[in-house]
Structure formats: C-alpha cells, structure tokens
Amino acid sequence: MVLLFFIKAMWLAFFVTPLWDITDETGHYAYALDLAEGRGIPLLGEAVVDSNLVAHVTREPGAPAVVNGIAQHPPVYYFFAAIPIKIGQWAGAEQELLYRLPRIVAAISGAGVVWVLYQIAMLLGLGTVRSLAVATMAGCIPGVTHLASGTSHDVTLFLFCALAIHGWARFILTRRFSAAVACAFWLALAGGTKLTALVLLAPLLATLVVELEGPWRIRVKQSVLLGMLAGSLPSLWLLRNWIYFRHPFYSSLDQYRWLLDVPLNQSMQDYIRQTPALDHFATNFIGVFGWLGTGCGRFYVWMIRDTPLIVFSCLLLLMGLLLVGYMVLVMRRSALRKGTNEWNRLVPLSMIFSSLSAKYRFIRVLSWLFGIGLSLWAFVFVLQSPSHPESVWLRLVAIALMWTAGALAVPVLLRNNTASERLVAYACLIFTFFTLIVLREVYGMYLLDGRMRATWGRYLYPVAPLLFVGVCVAVRDFKIRAGILLLLAVLLAYFELDTFLGQVIPFYTNAL
Amino acid sequence: MNLNIKTAILTGVVFALAVLLLSLRYPTQLRHLHLQTAASPPELIGIRETGPWVTGTRITQEFSIPLDLSTRPVLRDTDPARIEMLLANYEDRPNHGRSKVVLECGAQTDETWIDYASVQDNIPHLLSFEKIKLADVMAGTNRLTIIAEEGAPDSSITAWLTTDVALGKASVNGKIQEGSLVLSLMLEREARSQVVSLYVFAFIFAGLTGVLLHAWFRSAELDRTQKQGYKRGRFR
Numbered sequence: 167m168v169l170l171f172f173i174k175a176m177w178l179a180f181f182v183t184p185l186w187d188i189t190d191e192t193g194h195y196a197y198a199l200d201l202a203e204g205r206g207i208p209l210l211g212e213a214v215v216d217s218n219l220v221a222h223v224t225r226e227p228g229a230p231a232v233v234n235g236i237a238q239h240p241p242v243y244y245f246f247a248a249i250p251i252k253i254g255q256w257a258g259a260e261q262e263l264l265y266r267l268p269r270i271v272a273a274i275s276g277a278g279v280v281w282v283l284y285q286i287a288m289l290l291g292l293g294t295v296r297s298l299a300v301a302t303m304a305g306c307i308p309g310v311t312h313l314a315s316g317t318s319h320d321v322t323l324f325l326f327c328a329l330a331i332h333g334w335a336r337f338i339l340t341r342r343f344s345a346a347v348a349c350a351f352w353l354a355l356a357g358g359t360k361l362t363a364l365v366l367l368a369p370l371l372a373t374l375v376v377e378l379e380g381p382w383r384i385r386v387k388q389s390v391l392l393g394m395l396a397g398s399l400p401s402l403w404l405l406r407n408w409i410y411f412r413h414p415f416y417s418s419l420d421q422y423r424w425l426l427d428v429p430l431n432q433s434m435q436d437y438i439r440q441t442p443a444l445d446h447f448a449t450n451f452i453g454v455f456g457w458l459g460t461g462c463g464r465f466y467v468w469m470i471r472d473t474p475l476i477v478f479s480c481l482l483l484l485m486g487l488l489l490v491g492y493m494v495l496v497m498r499r500s501a502l503r504k505g506t507n508e509w510n511r512l513v514p515l516s517m518i519f520s521s522l523s524a525k526y527r528f529i530r531v532l533s534w535l536f537g538i539g540l541s542l543w544a545f546v547f548v549l550q551s552p553s554h555p556e557s558v559w560l561r562l563v564a565i566a567l568m569w570t571a572g573a574l575a576v577p578v579l580l581r582n583n584t585a586s587e588r589l590v591a592y593a594c595l596i597f598t599f600f601t602l603i604v605l606r607e608v609y610g611m612y613l614l615d616g617r618m619r620a621t622w623g624r625y626l627y628p629v630a631p632l633l634f635v636g637v638c639v640a641v642r643d644f645k646i647r648a649g650i651l652l653l654l655a656v657l658l659a660y661f662e663l664d665t666f667l668g669q670v671i672p673f674y675t676n677a678l
Numbered sequence: 679m680n681l682n683i684k685t686a687i688l689t690g691v692v693f694a695l696a697v698l699l700l701s702l703r704y705p706t707q708l709r710h711l712h713l714q715t716a717a718s719p720p721e722l723i724g725i726r727e728t729g730p731w732v733t734g735t736r737i738t739q740e741f742s743i744p745l746d747l748s749t750r751p752v753l754r755d756t757d758p759a760r761i762e763m764l765l766a767n768y769e770d771r772p773n774h775g776r777s778k779v780v781l782e783c784g785a786q787t788d789e790t791w792i793d794y795a796s797v798q799d800n801i802p803h804l805l806s807f808e809k810i811k812l813a814d815v816m817a818g819t820n821r822l823t824i825i826a827e828e829g830a831p832d833s834s835i836t837a838w839l840t841t842d843v844a845l846g847k848a849s850v851n852g853k854i855q856e857g858s859l860v861l862s863l864m865l866e867r868e869a870r871s872q873v874v875s876l877y878v879f880a881f882i883f884a885g886l887t888g889v890l891l892h893a894w895f896r897s898a899e900l901d902r903t904q905k906q907g908y909k910r911g912r913f914r
Binding site for chain 2: 293
C-alpha cells in the first residue's frame with residue numbers, strides 16, 4: 167500500500183504535475199537550491215527566486231528575479247530537499263530534471279504518512295484489515311496525493327505531525343515515557359519545518375504534561391525535558407528571527423503591502439457570511455491543483471468539483487458524524503460509570519468536578535448544557551456561510567460536526583474516562599482549537615486586505631492525524647465491519663483516479 | 679483455490695474493469711490531447727463581441743504562441759495545428775451565410791470557410807488549415823483574417839473578444855478594438871501520455887484493491903482456521 171502510494175506520487179511528480187503547479191513551488195525550490203549550493207539558510211527580505219527560474223515559469227527570457235517569501239520558513243524540510251538537487255548537480259542532470267528532483271522528498275513523505283496512519287490505526291486496535299482500509303482512504307485524498315508530487319514542505323510537515331501524534335497516542339494509551347519523548351522529538355522537527363506546528367505543539371505538550379504520572383518532582387523534570395526537546399528547533403528559529411528582525415514571529419506578511427489603507431471594520435460573522443472561506447478550507451483540503459506552471463506565471467488553479475467532490479465531502483461528513491456519535495457515547499458511558507478513575511485523581515480540576523457532579527445532579531446537567539450550547543453555536547456559526555455550490559452543505563455540516571465534537575470534549579474530559587476516550591476528546595478539542603486559530607488568522611488577513619486569502623486546506627495537515635485518531639477509535643468502538651471499510655476505501659480510490667483523469671490532467675493539458 | 683492466485687485474478691479483473699469504465703467515461707480526453715494556447719482563460723472573457731459578421735465585415739487579429747516546445751516533449755514540429763475561435767450565434771438563432779478565414783504563418787498561408795449554420799452558441803469553433811503545421815505557427819507572428827462574404831444583420835454570427843490583450847488587439851473593419859479574439863491553438867494528437875496515465879492509475883487502483891482483498895481473505899481464512907481449531911479442541 168505504501169509502495170503503491172509512492173509509485174503514484176512519483177508518477178505524478180515526474181510525468182503529470184507540471185513544474186511550478188504546486189503551491190509556492192518556485193519559492194520552495196529556490197530555498198532548497200540556496201542550501202544545495204552552499205549559500206546557507208536564506209534570509210527573508212534578501213532571498214530571491216533567481217531570474218532563470220522566473221524565466222522558466224513565465225516563459226519570458228530575461229525576467230527579473232523576485233523576492234522569495236518562502237524564506238520565512240524554518241529549514242528542516244529544505245535540508246532534505248537539497249539532497250536530491252545536490253546529487254542531481256553532481257551527476258550532471260539536465261535542468262528540467264533538476265527542477266523535479268526535490269519532488270522525491272514529498273513523495274517519500276506522502277508514503278510515510280500512509281505508513282504512520284496505518285501504524286496509528288493498528289495501535290488503536292483496528293486490526294490489519296480495517297487499518298489497511300482506513301490508511302488507504304487517507305492516502306486517496308487527491309489533495310494529499312497532489313502535494314506529495316511536488317516540491318513543498320506541507321506533506322513532510324504532515325509526516326512529522328503524524329509521527330508526533332503516533333507517539334502522543336502511544337503515551338496516553340501505554341504510559342511509556344519513551345513514547346512522550348518520541349512525540350516531543352517529532353514535534354521539534356515539525357516546528358523546525360513550519361511554525362504553524364507551534365499551534366499543535368502547545369496543546370499536545372500540555373496534554374502530555376497533564377497525563378504524566380509519578381511523584382510531582384519527576385513529573386516536573388519530565389515536563390521540562392519534553393518542553394525543551396519539543397521547543398528546541400522552533401526556539402532556534404525564533405531566536406534567529408529575533409536577531410535579524412527583532413521580532414520572533416517575523417514573516418513575509420510583515421513585509422506584505424496590504425491592499426487597504428484602512429482595515430475593514432467587519433466581524434468574524436460578517437466574514438463567514440460574505441465569503442466561502444469555510445467551504446474553501448474543506449474543498450481545498452480535498453483537492454486544489456495548479457499554481458503558476460499551467461498559467462505560465464499567472465495564478466491558475468483548479469478546485470475539485472462534481473461527483474468526486476461530493477464523494478469526498480461525504481467522507482468528511484461521515485468522519486464528523488462518527489466523532490460526534492463517539493463523544494455522545496462517551497458522555498453516556500461516563501454518566502453510568504461510578505467512582506473516580508486514576509486519571510481523575512491526578513488532575514485536581516477533574517477530581518473536584520467529578521466528585522461535585524457525583525453529588526449534585528445540576529452540575530451534570532450544566533456540563534451537558536455547556537457542550538450542547540457550544541455545539542449549537544458551531545452549527546449556527548458555520549451554516550451562515552454562502553450556500554453555493556449545492557454540495558456545500560455536506561462540507562459545512564461536516565465542519566460543524568467536527569467542532570461539535572470539540573465542544574463536547576470539554577465536559578467529557580471533566581468526567582471519568584478511559585485512556586482511549588480521553589485520547590479522542592483531546593484530539594477533537596485540539597483540532598477545534600487549531601482550526602479556530604487558523605480561521606482567526608485568515609480573518610485578520612481579510613480585514614487588512616479586503617479579500618479572502620490563504621484558505622488552503624493544507625494548513626490543516628498538522629491536525630489531520632488527530633481527526634484520524636478520533637475516527638479510528640470510533641470505528642473500533644462502533645464495531646464497523648471491515649467489509650464496509652474496504653468498500654469505502656475502494657470507492658475513494660476509484661474517485662481519486664477519476665479526479666486525476668477527468669479533471670486534473672485535462673486541466674494541465676488544456677489550459678496550457 | 680490458492681489465496682495468492684485468487685487475489686491476483688481479482689486484481690486483474692479490477693484493473694480491466696477500471697480501464698474499461700474510465701475509457702467509457704472519458705472517451706474524448708483519452709483519445710486526443712487538446713493543448714490549447716488560449717488568448718485568455720474563459721473566466722476572463724469580457725462581455726464584448728465583434729458585432730455581427732455581415733457582408734463585407736473584415737476582422738484581423740495578429741497573434742503569436744507563447745509556447746516553449748522544449749518544456750513540452752509530447753509535441754512535434756510536424757503535428758497538425760488547428761485554431762479554435764470562440765463564436766456565438768445569438769442564442770441559437772438560425773443563421774445563414776459564410777465567411778472566409780485566412781491564416782498567414784510566415785511564408786505559409788491557408789484558408790478555410792465558416793458556415794454560419796454550423797456555428798454553435800458560445801462554443802469554440804474549430805478551424806482546420808490543412809497546410810499549417812505546428813512549426814509554421816511557432817515561427818513567429820501569425821495573422822488571422824476573417825472576411826464575411828455573405829451575411830445579413832439578423833442572420834449572421836459573431837465572435838467574442840477577451841479583455842486580455844496580451845496577444846494583441848483585434849481590428850474590425852480597420853478599427854482597433856479594446857480586446858482580442860478568443861483563440862486557441864489546438865494541437866490535436868493521440869493522447870499517449872493520458873492513456874499511459876490511465877494505465878498507471880488503473881494499476882495503482884487495482885493494486886490497492888488487491889492488497890485490501892488479500893488482507894481480507896487472509897483474515898477470513900485465519901478466522902475459519904481458528905473456528906475449526908476450536909471445534910477440534912486444539913485451542914482449548
């Protein structure tokens with residue numbers, strides 16, 4: 167299965183996806199080239215995409231070099247991407263091949279993602295057949311396959327985050343400290359690949375600290391160790407930014423000239439009501455293709471549509487339903503459970519809540535009302551989005567359901583839980599936290615720019631494995647049969663094939 | 679039957695079915711590779727048109743093709759080149775008349791005719807110039823001239839103009855327009871690369887199905903063996 171994904175990604179990388187048709191591919195390549203040619207880590211503001219590369223994109227000889235905003239990213243991915251370029255240069259490869267060579271890194275990362283997701287499913291007790299089926303489904307999302315065929319750090323980030331989440335889940339289930347260390351290690355690499363990972367790093371680390379066992383002195387030591395390990399690479403990058411720019415989170419946006427002189431005065435609700443931002447996040451997660459290659463320097467993209475979009479939207483909806491269903495099941499189970507479990511004794515807040523809710527019925531009712539109130543808010547908020555195209559409701563309801571699961575996780579975490587129940591509750595809560603932060607960021611850009619920007623589904627890759635964890639546990643506890651999952655996996659595999667043959671390849675060839 | 683053989687046969691069947699299904703679903707895309715060099719993507723087409731092609735109307739458009747053949751190894755100089763032009767027939771009005779279209783590509787010149795009755799509304803109309811090859815079109819600036827030989831205002835057709843004038847502005851009866859004709863160079867040839875992609879994707883799809891089926895069969899077989907074992911008292 168992993169090998170088949172790798173073959174698929176390599177075929178796309180070398181024979182189908184045109185050069186520069188992966189988001190920001192020019193910038194990613196230029197960064198890796200700087201490292202391969204020994205120019206060191208490029209500095210934002212000084213780094214450029216050289217004129218030869220720009221000329222290759224625009225097909226206009228003598229095109230001037232442009233500023234490389236991708237230099238805002240930490241270098242971990244680019245060290246890997248520089249290796250094939252260096253080998254290619256050493257072997258005297260032609261320029262066209264050199265441009266494509268770093269795509270191998272994303273293809274390997276994509277195959278790695280499928281492998282790690284399979285391992286997560288096995289860890290959660292799905293067994294071989296069901297684990298194969300769910301990992302295959304994840305590997306059939308056209309957007310993931312597409313990005314795995316290009317020079318981009320997103321799939322490598324996906325891999326590091328999936329590995330971190332594997333370690334995190336293993337620690338919560340088995341209590342082995344080595345798993346927590348593995349989680350922190352991969353989080354460090356994720357943070358050293360893209361700073362977005364910090365939004366995942368903080369809550370994951372917090373849950374690790376909460377879940378630590380033993381005397382408090384040891385727990386403090388372990389917490390410090392995990393924090394130092396996970397924060398090592400991102401801290402170095404933040405320090406570098408501070409040295410050069412006097413601002414640890416300095417990015418290309420700080421150099422960007424916003425379109426509006428006076429920022430818009432609109433609420434988040436107005437933003438959701440007036441722009442299809444939420445739908446774009448979901449649709450782009452499923453598949454968005456093209457960048458500057460097909461348009462010869464002009465931004466030209468194709469968003470997945472028609473039957474494949476509906477099929478993959480149904481998958482998102484199914485995931486949302488499973489997560490909410492599982493959270494309701496857990497709430498019901500924990501209401502029936504008597505006494506406090508070990509975990510509740512470890513966390514004072516939870517201990518107080520559990521003993522109070524055992525004594526007073528109204529506290530139990532309040533916790534339910536809290537979860538249900540937040541869930542209703544999620545639906546009201548999300549369903550204000552524009553209702554075009556017709557299938558948009560599938561994706562909007564899916565988002566609302568995922569946020570609902572996050573809202574329900576709060577009262578669930580304050581009750582008696584087993585390790586896997588807590589795992590899902592944490593996963594849903596962190597997913598909701600992450601997506602709301604991302605949404606707040608793009609809303610901020612909208613106010614400054616007056617137009618919808620940066621609604622890329624790939625921004626959700628760091629937390630996608632968390633959704634996967636939740637869905638796997640739900641599949642296990644709802645005892646969904648292997649045959650059904652196999653059928654679903656084959657259906658999705660077919661519609662991925664259909665997307666590439668019916669939409670993506672014709673887009674590349676017709677719109678030359 | 680041996681499990682591996684059973685899986686291999688099923689994988690083969692899935693592969694054949696996938697190829698068949700997709701060939702039926704996408705016959706045009708798989709038969710021909712339509713490489714277009716549109717003056718502008720359809721999304722950017724403005725709302726202007728040239729006006730009805732009545733007798734004596736003369737429209738000219740100069741254009742060159744910004745296509746680097748070295749980056750498109752699937753193309754050959756001897757490939758036949760055809761031009762597509764976005765025309766309109768005024769909401770499926772029955773029209774009659776005809777125009778001569780002359781294409782000058784360097785030293786090569788060829789002409790063809792547009793029969794107004796055959797033009798569909800807002801659909802690119804294919805113009806074939808038998809003598810023109812890809813190398814001729816790529817050689818430099820080309821000139822397309824439309825001369826309406828026959829056509830009345832209430833029964834003629836028109837052409838759309840795009841606001842993207844990167845290829846140059848069109849001229850209608852000697853008057854320069856703020857737009858250019860929506861032209862595409864159609865390089866129609868066997869879509870070998872697309873057919874190969876079909877086989878590769880169908881192979882991967884069949885392979886995945888095979889892996890999943892194999893795991894399922896094996897798990898079912900293990901279950902069966904275990905149950906038989908219990909019956910015989912082996913696992914007690």
